[in-house]
Amino acid sequence: MRDSVGYRIKYFRSKLNMTQAELSKGIISVSYLSKIENGNADPPEEILELLKNRLDITQNIDDTCEVEETIIQFFHNLFYKETDEADKNYKLLIKDLYLITNNDLLYLLEIHKLQYFILLKKDKQAAEQYFKLNKQSKHFSNKHKYYWLKFSAYYYFRRLSYSKALELYQQASSYLDSNIDSRIEEESDLHYMIAVTASHIRKIHLALVYANKSLEYYRSIYNLKRAAECHIIIGISLRRINEYKKSLESYQLASTIAKSIHNNRIYSLSIQNMGKLYSVMNDSKQAIEYYLKSYELRADSPPEKQVIPVSSLMKEYYIKNDLFNAEYWLDKGLQISSSLSPADSIYVYEFKVYNNLIKGFGDSFEDLILNNVLPFLKEKQLHYEQYTYLKILAKYYYNIRKYKLAAKYFDYASIVITNSYME
Incomplete structure (x- = not known):
């Protein structure tokens, strides 16, 4: 640059x-x-x-070529999320930037630095790089715009702003042409990210279409890890349209692949989603078994991953009116999530809300929902989650005989979920 x-x-x-x-x-x-x-x-x-x-x-031409090769390798590391290698190559690069004479490559390096900061969870640097690039983006070529839009989408994805991320991923696809290196791999990766993002905001048709597109490619090149991840997205989408048998088959395929390649993360994902499927099918016993297995598999995972099965166990026991076990998992969730913020995981708010549902409502419950949870979810455009917490608030008002407020928030919940389907 x-x-x-x-x-x-x-x-x-x-x-x-x-x-x-x-x-x-x-x-x-x-x-x-x-x-x-x-x-x-x-x-x-x-x-x-x-x-x-x-x-x-x-400049020493050999030195310049060597640094340029390191940049290309750095891009490769980021694409395959090889964080340790990316970090090592980045530290080599920042010492020798003055050797680079290729301005196009320097533009690409600056744009890829956004992805690097996000992957290494350097949130402050990622934000600074995003705003810096945003000011300069009007000068970008079509190739630069593709990577800028793709990494900007990932920036919003990691901040739980899935609607914005989806919009940017779809914009990026319009700049995906023959000038992009490894175009087929990039296209399939973009399709996969569109599927994942669409799944987060329950754009079921979009998630299915792009997950199947990605699956076709990853099967053809025997990328079993990504194929298993596609099966999980497909399974989630099928569950949401009540195709339970097909959903289970997708999870089982993912589980089988994950075990064959010894990928604990994908295996735990498939097990977790099997638990959710059985919960939806009102088979709490099976659901709890799978959630417990998912929790065991995530013992060494970061807190934001551990809280997912913990939350599921808490809610499953709460649904069964087994408040003793619900409280056990609630306390575990509060403990694990104490180091997180809502920007890291929406489960942070969930545990605080269920603390009131399980242990009894405190004076701060309404404030928590009205001034913290709902504004956060509205900002992130997480409509389904908004709908869920609006119903919780409405039921709370109904139980304390504030019927007008109960009716108001039940109506609001209906409007939010209806509008989300119309988008």
Whole structure:
């Protein structure tokens, strides 16, 4: 990017102990040079050439090629989510950026840094990089726009803003052309992410269409891991349209593949979703067995993954009116989620709400729902979850004989869920 060119100018000037006044004399003003070096000005090529000539910038071609190869490898690491290798290559790159003369590659590197910060959970740096790139995006070529939109979508996806993420993934698909490296792999990865994102916001048809598209490709290249993940998305979608037998078959396929490739994460996902299926089918005994197995499989997982089966167990026991066991899993959920924020996992709010449902309503219950939970879900456009908590609030008002408020929130819940299906 241009600010990386400015970085190289600044690097060599400092290396020669040259002041800005000395470098800029007879070429441009000191203030304009300062803007170039800080990435705040986009100078014409002739100005850059004059500055480079004065600095006598000569570069070792072998070094440049080696760094460019590292960048390509860095992109590969990010695509396959090889976080350790990506981190290692990134640390090599930031020391040698001045060696890169290919501006197109520098643009791509800056855009890929957004994906890097997201994958490594460097939230502050990811936010800073997103807003920096957003200001510069009007200068992007179609190729740059593809990656910018794709990684922006992932940025919103990780922030639980699935509707915005889906919109951006679909925009990215319009820039997916022959100029994109490994186009078929990129297209299939994009289709998979559209399926996952659509599933989160219950766009069932869209999730099924794109999951099946992805599955066809991943089967053809024997990518068993991604094929199993597609089967899970398909299973979730089939469950939501009451195709329970087909849903179970999809989960079983995913489970079989996961065991064959020794992938504990996908195996736990398939087991967790089998539990949900049996819960929907009103078979609590089977549901609890699967949820317990899912919990055991996630013993070494991050808190945001552990809380999922814990939440499911809490709710299943609550539905059975087994408040003793519901409270046990509630307390475990509160403990595990204590290090999380709602932006990490919506289960954080769920445990707080169920703390009232299971242990008795406190004075802060209405405030929690009205001023915390519902605004958060509305901002993220999580309509189904909004609908769920509006019904909880309505039932609360009904039970304390505030019938007008109960009717108001039951009506609001109906409007929210109806509008979500019409989008």
